Amino acid sequence: MIKIDPNDGTPIYLQIVRQIKYMIASGAIREDDELPPVRVLAQQLVINPNTVAKAYRELEFQGLIYTRPGAGTYVAKRRILFSDEERLRIIQEKIESLIVEAQNLNFTLEELAKIFNERLTKIYKQQTEEKGNERD
Amino acid sequence: MIKIDPNDGTPIYLQIVRQIKYMIASGAIREDDELPPVRVLAQQLVINPNTVAKAYRELEFQGLIYTRPGAGTYVAKRRILFSDEERLRIIQEKIESLIVEAQNLNFTLEELAKIFNERLTKIYKQQTEEKGNERD
DNA sequence: TAAACTGTATTACAATTATAGTACAGTAGT
DNA sequence: ACTACTGTACTATAATTGTAATACAGTTTA
Known part of the structure; x- marks a missing residue:
């Protein structure tokens, strides 16, 4: 694994x-x-x-x-360890880093948005499928 | 700086x-x-x-x-050092990492998409403004 | 209670990171 | 040519980090 x-x-x-x-x-x-x-x-x-x-x-x-x-x-149980401000700060920092990397790899913002949203959509579908199959 | x-x-x-x-x-x-x-x-x-x-x-x-x-x-001049496959692999890995982090911080996929696209839009506007001001 | 499991603490060692000092070689401007 | 700048190379040293080996203490199960 x-x-x-x-x-x-x-x-x-x-x-x-x-x-x-x-x-x-x-x-x-x-x-x-x-x-x-x-x-x-x-x-x-x-x-x-x-x-x-x-x-x-x-x-x-x-x-x-x-x-x-x-x-x-x-x-552990899903719980909130950080304040909303802290959570937002962490995730915004990660987003910033992703965008910087994308630009330096010569992706346009549009290309990045496309790849990102496609991935998100795919995960979203997976998760809704799983929700429907919850039988345990 | x-x-x-x-x-x-x-x-x-x-x-x-x-x-x-x-x-x-x-x-x-x-x-x-x-x-x-x-x-x-x-x-x-x-x-x-x-x-x-x-x-x-x-x-x-x-x-x-x-x-x-x-x-x-x-x-350096913006140039492509990596193959398209390599570029895509690198950026997809970063995206994956961002999504994992977001989920573990209890952001929903929708929230993540919103924060991400807002940031992207903001940068996009900045860049088009700069394009218009290029006088040097 | 005893055996077999669990994570933890301690210690040691190797690799990495950061610093410092020195010397070298290429470039720019006079 | 000379001077003052540039990055680079090398050695040495200390501190931190990552890994390993061993011993310890708590929990579970029978």
């Missing part, structure tokens, strides 16, 4: 953070689902358990998971 | 890279404009010239600036 790319450049623990954030955002794992124990995931990825622990610590800090020491690590 | 935040977490040389990329994308500096000499910028920011040099090296690698050793460092 989670994969490490040694040539990625970004630290291993951040690669884990990114992928788990993606799994949470996409609904692949949900509230109170248990994450693999640090030793299990570490063995799968052939890395040190501490590296996984560091990733979990970071995710806990961001409020996406919670750990019960001795018991396990679980996906 | 360029500012270093010691509490930013990201390395100084990357903070410089990010800010210069922004200045290029926003049109604050343009083709063949000269960047401050490494020693000058280093003195302004109270850092080592080597750190600035490292930032310039990174920007040159990304094709955004060019250096004429002995002469100075300049903003």
